[in-house]
Amino acid sequence: MSATAYNSVAWFEIGTDRPAEVRKFFGELFDWTFAIGPEGELSYQEITAPGADAPSGGIFPSGGAAPDYAIFYVVVEDVAATVERAQELGGKVIVPRTEAANGLVFAHLADSAGHHFGVFTPPAV
Structure with missing residues (x-):
C-alpha cells in the first residue's frame, strides 16, 4: 500500500448477501480469483485480477444485514x-x-x- 498516493482510489468492495453467486459471476466475467478465509462464506474475500501483484478489492458477505452495494475506497x-x-x-x-x-x-x-x-x-x- 505504500506505493499508493493519498487521495487516490485504492480499493473496491462488493457487499452482498449472495457472495458465492457474485464470486462466480465476476470470476467468470473478469477471471478474478478470490482468497477465501478459513470461515468460508462468512469471511471477507479478497479479489485479485489476472496479472496483478496483489488484491485490489474484496467481497463482504453481508448476510442480508445491509443492502447490496459496490463502492470504491480512497486511501x-x-x-x-x-x-x-x-x-x-x-x-x-x-x-x-x-x-x-x-x-x-x-x-x-x-x-x-x-x-x-x-x-x-x-x-x-
Whole structure:
C-alpha cells in the first residue's frame, strides 16, 4: 500500500448477501480469483485480477444485514479529518470511522449528491 498516493482510489468492495453467486459471476466475467478465509462464506474475500501483484478489492458477505452495494475506497491520511471535511462539504456519514482489529481505519460516506463511497487508512506497518 505504500506505493499508493493519498487521495487516490485504492480499493473496491462488493457487499452482498449472495457472495458465492457474485464470486462466480465476476470470476467468470473478469477471471478474478478470490482468497477465501478459513470461515468460508462468512469471511471477507479478497479479489485479485489476472496479472496483478496483489488484491485490489474484496467481497463482504453481508448476510442480508445491509443492502447490496459496490463502492470504491480512497486511501487517505486521516479518516476522521476526511469524514469531518466531507460533512462540511455537504456529505453524510453512512458508516462512522471504524478501526478493525488489524489497525485498518475506514468509513463509508455519501457525497453531496448521495453517492456512496469509502475512505480508509491502512494499518501501520
